[in-house]
Structures are given as structure tokens and as C-alpha cells.
């Protein structure tokens with residue numbers, strides 16, 4: 001139904017119709033811009049954030065990369081001082097990007113950046129693939145957990161947000177689906193055989209708690225008197241189960257601690273990080289916006 005390369009984490013050349021509104025006049029002028037990447041910082045590849053700085057050659061850099069550059073442009077090595085790119089800043093403000101699920105009927109549009117990414121994470125019209133083994137069902141995020149509950153409920157491990165639960169992960173099967181007892185949210189506990197041990201990570205499949213900003217998790221593995229723990233405030237959102245080893249956010253259990261077991265018992269706790277708390281913190285950091 002949808003393209004595998006569309007996972008939220010993937011970066012590729014994005015060509016989405018973007019609307020640029022200019023309401024200064026009585027007439028509303030609207031244009032389109034096709035290369036969304038033009039609004040990404042060439043250094044960190046994240047959406048540009050104001051103030052946007054430029055070197056003497058006009059290369060742009062975002063507000064978070066700028067202080068790390070020590071006045072030297074990474075593209076041309078010339079000076080990058082405190083010269084702002086007003087045109088890029090205006091462009092950023094004027095652009096509204098439709099949700100990536102517009103083709104499925106989502107009407108939402110946001111400025112390019114975090115707000116858009118946050119919406120896309122919880123957008124009901126995001127297409128996901130059922131994480132159950134040998135099931136090829138794809139559905140909107142909104143419908144996938146209902147499908148899972150109806151068809152595969154017996155094969156998953158249940159948890160309650162905020163509480164520790166035992167999860168029995170079969171190393172050969174590599175995947176254990178976790179489902180929240182109340183809101184039926186789906187997570188996938190996965191393991192990969194790495195060079196230094198077994199890599200274990202929890203990925204987010206469907207998101208059903210709109211008042212929660214991010215999900216984090218804690219993992220504990222016990223072996224004799226040894227305890228291996230892992231804590232993170234970030235969970236990767238996936239569109240389908242992949243068997244590629246994670247690059248970030250994973251726990252490593254050294255092979256000696258597995259005792260050649262084929263099933264390992266992990267204690268897992270999912271934490272919901274509240275949206276309002278995050279926003280309060282953000283406000284403290286916000287600088288006053290500078291007017292032209």
C-alpha cells in the first residue's frame with residue numbers, strides 16, 4: 001500500500017507541494033516550492049530554525065549549528081559571522097507544509113519543523129504494517145491496533161504504562177509485540193545479534209495517546225547477581241518491523257550473560273513523557289523574536 005522508505009526516520013529528497021502565503025496585500029498570493037530540502041540545515045539536516053545565519057558566500061546554517069562552527073563555514077571555509085539570512089527566515093515563516101499523509105486525506109498543514117514532525121507521528125492517517133509474524137495487513141495507525149487486538153491478541157505481551165512488566169523475548173524470533181492494556185498502543189521489542197552482544201530495542205508502532213509527547217522506556221536484564229539496565233527518553237517510531245540492527249537507542253546484553261538461552265526475560269517499563277511538561281521547559285529557553 002505504501003512505500004517502505006517512508007519511515008519517519010528516513011531522510012530522502014522530499015518533494016511535497018508546499019504553500020507559501022503572503023497576506024500583506026488584500027490579495028492572497030500563493031506559490032509552490034517543490035524542494036523541501038531547501039529548508040533543511042545543510043549541516044545537521046534538520047529543518048532550519050531562526051535565526052538563520054549565512055557565510056560571506058551565502059551558505060546557510062541553522063541556529064543550533066551556528067555556535068558550534070567557530071566562525072568558519074563548513075561548506076567553503078570562509079567566515080561565518082553573525083550575518084542573518086532574512087530571506088531564508090521569511091521563507092521559513094511563509095511556508096506551510098502539508099502532512100505527509102495528505103494523499104490519504106489528512107488536511108493538516110504546519111510550518112516546516114518540529115510541529116509538523118510531531119503531528120505526523122500521531123497522525124491517524126499514517127499507514128503502518130501489522131507487526132504480527134506472517135501477517136501482511138497494512139492499515140492506518142488508527143485502525144492497526146484494532147486489527148491487532150482482533151486478530152493476534154493472544155500472541156503479544158501486555159503492559160501498563162508506568163509499571164514494570166516481564167517480557168519473554170525469543171532470540172531466534174527476534175520480535176515480541178507489546179500491547180498496552182488500556183489504550184491498546186502497539187510497541188515492538190526487538191533483538192539483534194551484534195558484535196558485542198545482543199542488542200535490544202523497543203520501537204513504537206502505533207501511537208494512541210495524543211496528550212503524551214514522547215515515550216521512553218527502561219529495560220532490566222538480570223543474570224545471577226549482575227544487573228544490566230538501560231533507560232531512554234526516546235523511542236523510534238517505525239512503520240513496519242525491520243530486521244536491521246538499530247544505530248541509536250539500544251541496550252547491549254553481553255553474550256556471556258545470556259548463558260546460551262534462547263529466550264531471555266527482560267523487565268520493561270514504558271514511560272509517557274507529558275506534553276505540557278515539555279512545553280513549559282521549552283518556553284524558558286525561547287528567546288525573544290527579533291523583528292526586522
Ligand SMILES: [Zn+2]
Pocket residue numbers: 041042043044045046061062063064065066
Ligand atoms: Zn543545523
Ligand SMILES: [Zn+2]
Pocket residue numbers: 055056057058059073074075076077078
Ligand atoms: Zn560558505
Ligand SMILES: [Zn+2]
Pocket residue numbers: 099100101102106107108119120123124125
Ligand atoms: Zn496528518
Ligand SMILES: [Zn+2]
Pocket residue numbers: 130131132135136137147148151152
Ligand atoms: Zn495482523
